[in-house]
Amino acid sequence: MNNEKVNKVEKVDAIISEIRTCMFCTIDDEGKMNARPMQTANYDEHGDIWFFTDKNTAKVTDLENQNSIMLTYAKPSSNTYLSIAGKAVLNDDMDNKKALFNNFTKAWFPNGPESEDLILLKFMPDAAEFWDSSDSKLVQLFKIGKAVVKGEKYETNEEDYGNISM
16 A cells, blocks of 8 residues: 555544544435434444444434445534445444443443344445645545555546545
8 A cells, every 4th residue: 555545544544533423324215315423433454434323223224225325524623524435234243242332332222232222333435535624735535445454456546536626
């Protein structure tokens, strides 16, 4: 992975690590977009982003119909913004639940990782776009798929990128 790509992946990681709460946007069976705030449980070494949720929520139903998701992170006070497009899948693995469970999550699931309706959402990013005015520049759209995070060769082409006018 070249230095520019490493820097972009590190920038995405830094934004997610600092902000932690995103708007988790799904599409329902009628094509309507829905967004709700979600707390990031983990951003792992593969570039996947994990969330806890209740099995009986609209977002879980939306995922069953359409697993294309958009996440947006924002910190207006520092003019830092991030949007990430990708796919999400449900994960009911108890080991994963135990590893990621924390006191914050306990507010919604008082019975801990064994809570009956607790399930994980695993978000696998395809592309991300960020803007951080602290750098005094707009950074172009880039893909942060698993190949980038794993250091595999990443093929780029011009149509994968676009300028954002502010």
